[in-house]
Amino acid sequence: xxxxxxxxxxxxxxxxxxxxxxxxxxxxxVEIDEKQTSLKLRFDDGLTETVATIxxxxxxxxxxxxxxxxxxxxxxxxxxxxxxxxxxxxxxLVDVSVSIIPTEHGENAVLGIGKKW
Numbered sequence: 581x582x583x584x585x586x587x588x589x590x591x592x593x594x595x596x597x598x599x600x601x602x603x604x605x606x607x608x609x610v611e612i613d614e615k616q617t618s619l620k621l622r623f624d625d626g627l628t629e630t631v632a633t634i635x636x637x638x639x640x641x642x643x644x645x646x647x648x649x650x651x652x653x654x655x656x657x658x659x660x661x662x663x664x665x666x667x668x669x670x671x672x673l674v675d676v677s678v679s680i681i682p683t684e685h686g687e688n689a690v691l692g693i694g695k696k697w
Contacts, residue, residue: 589638590645593619596632597667600693601674610646610689612639636686643680643687650678658682 586594593610596619600608605621609628612618617639619632634642647654650663661680666673675694680687 586645587638587641589634589641592632592634593642593645596621597676597691598669599631600691601667601669605693607693608691610639610642610691612636612683612686612688614685617642639686643689646678646689646691647680652678652680657687 597608600621603621604623606624607622609620609622610617611620616636617634618630619634620628620630622628644654646652647661647663649665651665652661652663660682662678664675664677667676668674677692677694679690679692681690
C-alpha cells in the first residue's frame with residue numbers, strides 16, 4: 581500500500597499501518613466523528629492508543645483507498661463490507677483484513693493485522 585505517490589493523508593495512513601505492523605498491533609482503527617478522523621492502534625492486551633488525527637475532509641480519501649485495495653464497492657456506503665489484502669513488508673507478507681462499518685458521521689474501518697509470513 582505505501583508507495584509515496586499519494587496525498588499527505590494517505591501517506592500518514594500508510595505510515596501508521598506500517599507502524600502498527602512493526603509495533604505488533606492487533607488492529608488499526610479509522611474512526612470518524614463530528615470533528616475529525618482518528619487513527620488508533622489496538623493491542624492484544626486491549627489497550628487502544630490514538631496515534632494520529634486527520635481533518636474530516638480527508639476521511640473519504642482514506643476509506644476510498646482502503647475499499648479499492650481490499651476490492652470492496654467504493655460506491656456502497658450504507659451497509660457493512662469486508663475484504664482483505666496482502667502487504668509486503670521487510671521481506672515478508674502481512675495479511676490485513678478490512679471491515680468497513682457505516683456510522684452516523686461516515687464510515688469507520690477496522691484493519692485486522694495478521695501475522696507476518
